[in-house]
Amino acid sequence: MDRATRTRTPKRRTRLIVLALIVVSALIGWIIMWRPAIDAQATLPAFDQASIARGQRLAAIGTCAACHTVDPSRPYAGGRALATPFGTVHSTNITPDARTGIGQWSEAAFTRAMREGVSRDGHLLYPAFPYDHYTHLAQDEIRSLYAYFMTRPALDAPAQKNDMTFPFGLRPLVAFWNILYLKRDPWQPSAGQSAEWNRGAYLSDNLAHCTACHTPRTRLGGTDFKRHLDGGEAEGWYVPALNEHNPSPIPWTREHLAEYLRTGIAPDHAVAGGPMQATVENLRLADPADVEAIATYIHSYLAKAPQRQTRAGMPGSLPVPAADDPDLARMQLGHAVYANSCARCHEVGREATSGAALPLQKAVALYDPDPRSLIHIVRDGISPPDGEPARWMPAFGAILSDDQTGALAAYLRRYGAGQPQWTHIEDAVKKARQP
Amino acid sequence: MTTYHLRVNGRDHAVDTDPDTPLLYVLRNDLGLNGAKFGCGLGQCGACTVTLGGESVMSCLVPVSVVGERPVGTVEGLGTAQAPGALQQAFIAEQAAQCGYCIAGMMMRAQSLLEKNPKPSDAEIRKHMMPNLCRCGTHMRILRAVRRAADALPAKGAKA
Amino acid sequence: MTRALENPSRRRLLAAAGSLTMVFTIGPAWSQDETPLNKGKLPGSLEKEPWLDAWIRIDADNRVTVFTGKAELGQGIKTALLQVAAEELQVAPGRITLVTADTARTPNEGYTAGSHSMQDSGTALRHAAAQMRTVLAGLAARRFGIGAPAMTSRDGVFQAPDGRRATYGELLAGQQLHLKVDPSLPVRAPAGHTIAGKALQRVDIPAKVTGGPAYVQDLRLPGMVHGRVVRPPTPGARLLEVDMAAVARLPGVLKVVRDGRFLAVIADGEYRAVKAAAALARVARWDLPPTLPADTRPAPMVRAWPAKSNPILERGVPGSAGRSFTASYTKPFQLHASIGPSCAVAQLVKGQFTVWTHSQGVYPLRDALAELLGVDKAAIRCIHTEGSGCYGHNAADDVAADAVLLARAWPGKPVRVQWMREDEHGWEPFGPAMLTGVRATLDGAGKIVDWQYDVWSPPHNTRPGKAGNLLAATHLDKPFKPDTPTPSPQPEGSGDRNAIPYYVLPNARVVHQFQDTIPLRSSALRSLGAYCNVFSIESFMDELAQAAGVDPLAFRMRNLADPRAVEVVRTAAKKFGWDGYRKTPRRGRGFAFARYKNLAAFCAIALEVEVARETGMVRITRAVAAVDCGEVVNPDGVRNQIEGGIIQSASWTLLERVRFDERQILTRDWAQYPILRFNQVPERIEVDLIDRPGQPFLGTGEASQGPTAAAIANAIADACGLRLRDLPLDRARLRAGR
Numbered sequence A: 001m002d003r004a005t006r007t008r009t010p011k012r013r014t015r016l017i018v019l020a021l022i023v024v025s026a027l028i029g030w031i032i033m034w035r036p037a038i039d040a041q042a043t044l045p046a047f048d049q050a051s052i053a054r055g056q057r058l059a060a061i062g063t064c065a066a067c068h069t070v071d072p073s074r075p076y077a078g079g080r081a082l083a084t085p086f087g088t089v090h091s092t093n094i095t096p097d098a099r100t101g102i103g104q105w106s107e108a109a110f111t112r113a114m115r116e117g118v119s120r121d122g123h124l125l126y127p128a129f130p131y132d133h134y135t136h137l138a139q140d141e142i143r144s145l146y147a148y149f150m151t152r153p154a155l156d157a158p159a160q161k162n163d164m165t166f167p168f169g170l171r172p173l174v175a176f177w178n179i180l181y182l183k184r185d186p187w188q189p190s191a192g193q194s195a196e197w198n199r200g201a202y203l204s205d206n207l208a209h210c211t212a213c214h215t216p217r218t219r220l221g222g223t224d225f226k227r228h229l230d231g232g233e234a235e236g237w238y239v240p241a242l243n244e245h246n247p248s249p250i251p252w253t254r255e256h257l258a259e260y261l262r263t264g265i266a267p268d269h270a271v272a273g274g275p276m277q278a279t280v281e282n283l284r285l286a287d288p289a290d291v292e293a294i295a296t297y298i299h300s301y302l303a304k305a306p307q308r309q310t311r312a313g314m315p316g317s318l319p320v321p322a323a324d325d326p327d328l329a330r331m332q333l334g335h336a337v338y339a340n341s342c343a344r345c346h347e348v349g350r351e352a353t354s355g356a357a358l359p360l361q362k363a364v365a366l367y368d369p370d371p372r373s374l375i376h377i378v379r380d381g382i383s384p385p386d387g388e389p390a391r392w393m394p395a396f397g398a399i400l401s402d403d404q405t406g407a408l409a410a411y412l413r414r415y416g417a418g419q420p421q422w423t424h425i426e427d428a429v430k431k432a433r434q435p
Numbered sequence B: 001m002t003t004y005h006l007r008v009n010g011r012d013h014a015v016d017t018d019p020d021t022p023l024l025y026v027l028r029n030d031l032g033l034n035g036a037k038f039g040c041g042l043g044q045c046g047a048c049t050v051t052l053g054g055e056s057v058m059s060c061l062v063p064v065s066v067v068g069e070r071p072v073g074t075v076e077g078l079g080t081a082q083a084p085g086a087l088q089q090a091f092i093a094e095q096a097a098q099c100g101y102c103i104a105g106m107m108m109r110a111q112s113l114l115e116k117n118p119k120p121s122d123a124e125i126r127k128h129m130m131p132n133l134c135r136c137g138t139h140m141r142i143l144r145a146v147r148r149a150a151d152a153l154p155a156k157g158a159k160a
Numbered sequence C: 001m002t003r004a005l006e007n008p009s010r011r012r013l014l015a016a017a018g019s020l021t022m023v024f025t026i027g028p029a030w031s032q033d034e035t036p037l038n039k040g041k042l043p044g045s046l047e048k049e050p051w052l053d054a055w056i057r058i059d060a061d062n063r064v065t066v067f068t069g070k071a072e073l074g075q076g077i078k079t080a081l082l083q084v085a086a087e088e089l090q091v092a093p094g095r096i097t098l099v100t101a102d103t104a105r106t107p108n109e110g111y112t113a114g115s116h117s118m119q120d121s122g123t124a125l126r127h128a129a130a131q132m133r134t135v136l137a138g139l140a141a142r143r144f145g146i147g148a149p150a151m152t153s154r155d156g157v158f159q160a161p162d163g164r165r166a167t168y169g170e171l172l173a174g175q176q177l178h179l180k181v182d183p184s185l186p187v188r189a190p191a192g193h194t195i196a197g198k199a200l201q202r203v204d205i206p207a208k209v210t211g212g213p214a215y216v217q218d219l220r221l222p223g224m225v226h227g228r229v230v231r232p233p234t235p236g237a238r239l240l241e242v243d244m245a246a247v248a249r250l251p252g253v254l255k256v257v258r259d260g261r262f263l264a265v266i267a268d269g270e271y272r273a274v275k276a277a278a279a280l281a282r283v284a285r286w287d288l289p290p291t292l293p294a295d296t297r298p299a300p301m302v303r304a305w306p307a308k309s310n311p312i313l314e315r316g317v318p319g320s321a322g323r324s325f326t327a328s329y330t331k332p333f334q335l336h337a338s339i340g341p342s343c344a345v346a347q348l349v350k351g352q353f354t355v356w357t358h359s360q361g362v363y364p365l366r367d368a369l370a371e372l373l374g375v376d377k378a379a380i381r382c383i384h385t386e387g388s389g390c391y392g393h394n395a396a397d398d399v400a401a402d403a404v405l406l407a408r409a410w411p412g413k414p415v416r417v418q419w420m421r422e423d424e425h426g427w428e429p430f431g432p433a434m435l436t437g438v439r440a441t442l443d444g445a446g447k448i449v450d451w452q453y454d455v456w457s458p459p460h461n462t463r464p465g466k467a468g469n470l471l472a473a474t475h476l477d478k479p480f481k482p483d484t485p486t487p488s489p490q491p492e493g494s495g496d497r498n499a500i501p502y503y504v505l506p507n508a509r510v511v512h513q514f515q516d517t518i519p520l521r522s523s524a525l526r527s528l529g530a531y532c533n534v535f536s537i538e539s540f541m542d543e544l545a546q547a548a549g550v551d552p553l554a555f556r557m558r559n560l561a562d563p564r565a566v567e568v569v570r571t572a573a574k575k576f577g578w579d580g581y582r583k584t585p586r587r588g589r590g591f592a593f594a595r596y597k598n599l600a601a602f603c604a605i606a607l608e609v610e611v612a613r614e615t616g617m618v619r620i621t622r623a624v625a626a627v628d629c630g631e632v633v634n635p636d637g638v639r640n641q642i643e644g645g646i647i648q649s650a651s652w653t654l655l656e657r658v659r660f661d662e663r664q665i666l667t668r669d670w671a672q673y674p675i676l677r678f679n680q681v682p683e684r685i686e687v688d689l690i691d692r693p694g695q696p697f698l699g700t701g702e703a704s705q706g707p708t709a710a711a712i713a714n715a716i717a718d719a720c721g722l723r724l725r726d727l728p729l730d731r732a733r734l735r736a737g738r
Helices: A003-033 A049-062 A064-068 A107-116 A139-150 A171-181 A195-207 A254-263 A275-283 A288-302 A328-346 A372-380 A402-417 A425-433 B023-030 B086-093 B103-116 B122-128 B139-152 C014-020 C077-089 C117-144 C168-172 C205-210 C244-248 C270-283 C298-304 C362-373 C396-409 C421-427 C530-548 C552-558 C563-576 C635-655 C705-720 C731-736
Strands: A081-084 A087-090 A232-234 A237-239 B002-008 B011-017 B049-052 B055-058 C056-058 C064-067 C096-099 C152-154 C157-159 C165-167 C225-230 C238-242 C253-259 C262-267 C284-287 C308-315 C323-331 C343-349 C352-357 C380-384 C415-418 C434-442 C448-457 C508-514 C587-595 C602-612 C617-628 C684-689
Touching: A003 A171, A049 A064, A049 A139, A049 A195, A049 A275, A049 A288, A064 A275, A107 A139, A195 A288, A237 A372, A254 A275, A254 A288, A328 A402, A372 A402, A372 A425, A402 A425, B002 B023, B011 B023, B023 B049, B023 C270, B049 B103, B055 B103, B086 B103, B086 B139, B086 C205, B103 B122, B103 B139, B103 C205, B122 B139, B139 C635, C056 C117, C056 C168, C064 C077, C077 C096, C077 C117, C117 C157, C117 C165, C117 C168, C157 C168, C165 C168, C225 C270, C225 C396, C244 C253, C244 C270, C253 C270, C253 C396, C262 C270, C262 C396, C270 C284, C298 C323, C298 C434, C298 C448, C323 C530, C343 C396, C352 C362, C352 C396, C362 C380, C362 C396, C396 C415, C434 C530, C448 C530, C530 C552, C530 C587, C530 C635, C530 C705, C552 C563, C552 C587, C563 C587, C563 C602, C563 C617, C563 C684, C587 C705, C602 C705, C617 C635, C617 C705, C617 C731, C635 C684, C635 C705
Parallel strands: C064 C096, C225 C415, C352 C380, C448 C508, C617 C684
Antiparallel strands: A081 A087, A232 A237, B002 B011, B049 B055, C056 C064, C152 C157, C157 C165, C225 C262, C238 C284, C253 C262, C308 C508, C323 C434, C343 C352, C343 C415, C434 C448, C587 C602, C602 C617
């Protein structure tokens, strides 16, 4: 090669190296992102009743129906729209329908989905499906869940199109999320804790996936492991912290927490609303001992919340705004809304009729760090599941204007909870109007 | 007692009453309108349904003091016995009533659907009507009446 | 006659009319089958009120007024009776004003209940109207000097061939026909009917869809004030103290009333009354002893109540050999749950009480109120004014008692009392909890050779008559005691209504275990004992059919003799497609048949359900009903009643249960006592009417409730193998599987 040729080679070499690096990265990326399909299973194996029954109770703890059942006449047919910061995901059909459900999934395929978030045909599932929690389940529990789901009536329900924000819709990218957030090391009980506590921890962190909502997420939507049970958000609601930052104005006893988890209501505490409603609907079908264990575990964190002096202990009506309130006009509007719309029920105290309801100074939503949950409750109400008895708060979304709702929230924060005022109430009210 | 100015069925009214008086009682007792009815006072049955700013609401839950300038619509605004409106004609044609107590509320519930979605599916009608109770079991006829009214509407929709 | 005559000095046309009644004698035309019960009596309500002018009056300006002692409950009876009268009088229905139950103006027809209205009032009106027309025709013929067949008539006007005309009103010239109705006069042949039996739009619907005043709740009288009663928090509560003075000072409050533990406020505005009542409730202090059953499971709870054994059927010989099967079924307390809580207006002026009430029986109510107030019956007038559907003995009478007590406390002005939702749910007389037990023996050929049926039931009739059956009366300082109920005799029955199967059973014993005293108030809920008895019997028939290895329909047909019963069963099966039915996963079909009270309408129901065991959700995909109610006067009205009955029964069967603990009723609103909503109403309902012109009218308002319950239970069993015997078949029970 002559000198002229040798002076052009470094540029070309750089390009070649860059090209090689791209190819190698793509190869590595592809290796990371690609999963093989698992063969379709033509016939179902036999399942024993005990396994199926166990799977049913585990599915209740896992609250699978909360996402996978939309119409109670069509259990597990999927189709629920879940709004996430990355777009809207729809749950899929997990009945054993051969064409539109998991009817052709072997136990191996089911296990891989539960532990690694990979579908039978190899495509990656969005972590809205909490496989990063289910990954720690014992194999015999996965087997029981498989037995339960594969023996449900098959329903024809094709998957609905998702509406993801680019590029988060690109499924192969989830592989990188998994590198960061899918921790496959086996779950370990804590020495020095009771068997019930450990059972509760195992269930809560894994199958019940409480931390999926009750622990904050990082910008990329992974669990922020360093802030265990420090609160979060779900579907536009604030999800309360269950540790020392728990906002409840009245401390939780373990018994009341267990009662709340099983029934959605406990004395002196607000009823379960929003996404927690579906959770409770499932937990009431679970093994009561398991729910007690979860209560024991969670309560050990709740008990760290310091005793606070709050307005919750003060009986009687909520006060009229002080004449020197710097935000007087808004407070007066809020008080008027409260006095004329809410007080009729909420100043009576809870009785059998829904027309006699919890005094609002005890309602945890007023003590949340932001007004989102309160605004949702006011706008949407809290109503019982179809055909089942429970308490009912009506929806005020079409009754109160945005101004009235915002003023009400501000008034309740200051004169109901006696807490520092929320910021951006008006933004939260506007946002709550969006579907 | 305060004076409230309400726009009901297109007409302006001045009413002297307490600020916490639910709109239901104002409509019935101050304005003499019979359509909206007391069923539970808890927002659970819909017998009191009226439209407020185009949305169906439970008037037993609406204190008169929050209404403001938003227009209120009741069944009296849809037509009269001598000149019934399209929705009322549909209910009469289908004989969609037994005791009839829930019917005015049903109609004002349906009204907001037809104004927004003049060609609803049967499933959409069923879902939309859920907040309203009927104890006599007239549901099938009510659905047929709403269907009939929808079919009679032009595709772009209009006030019944 | 018990009503005050408005015009005691009527001239009687007895002689003139009487001579004409002999002209037409085309055989007897009694409008009901003669049975041992009514042998020798005038048909329908004529037995109680035989005078024609009590039923029909025609003014000089040719306006017709028809009076009925029955009340419009939303079942369309006003329209149907109008059709009967219009048909026989041969006038346009629009010419007739129908006056319903009013103690000052109409015949006393007791209660509008038990699906009797067409049989009682329809029959009486048919004959009265037929006779009136006969008399009028005779008068016209005499006036024209021609034979009756030469005349034509149209809408209340007779016309001679030469064009001379005479209206009904002109012929009577302001007199009324004080004649005893002669039921042997012919009525119009059904084949020639132009009004009865035809579709006629209900006369009350236009007002109801346009906001016209239609209900007692819509009454607005000059100077009217508003009352609200503060009921005790629990049935057994005792009032310890109450600071009435504070409440009396609230804005708008006119008076605070206390008599024993009856507490009420009267205010000048409705919402002010509501608020004052809430304030009064807050300042009342009560002792709350436990007075309700500790064990609320229906079977042990009902079994524990004392019962008097009352055999109602003893046929053949017990102890036949074969395979024996037993089953026990239960029903909880259930609510009427009227959409519009009960309401009444009462006014006391110069010693006269006027009460506007939606009570089903204005005459018995008047008697009870007279006893309550300690006044003469003549001092009280009860006018039926429509309320929302009552479905039996709801709080209509109780609120009337509240209203008269408050009218007495605030004389001169009308006092309107409206019950709140919690009042209605907590204090209305409940449909009682019931328990049934059945044992049957099948022989080798699968025939039922022995049948033993017991039904335990608290009272289904605690209606006033007696003041002690009014709620307020039992809360007064000097309380009235409720009547001790007695069972209604068969074939009507109460808890034992339809306890005797309509099937041919050579050896059968049926016992009504009547329970007259229980810790809660119970009374008539639509169909009374028939709902639970038909549920039990028709569920058990399916269980027997399965044991015999026979199709449930074929099994029933083997044991049905009445051809009308056979035809409804066949019709329902055919319209449903029973024989060709293909079972698909999660779905199943169920069938049931009953003849209401074994003497009223026949009803067979076939339906399909879809069951989701995981959630407990049951959906009725389609229901088919075949109904034979004799001659049909208003077909649409019958369809409406049957369809409504199916949906109401589906709600009772799938959802409804009054819940209580030892102290109080817990189901105080729709949230705690859900009823069927649009999402759970059947996808399709089809009603087939088998019209039988010339046959007596048979009541249909309560014919579909019992069969619907059993058809649902049978369909659930077919769909998922779960045989459930305890109502309601709610989501929790479907999930648990028992």
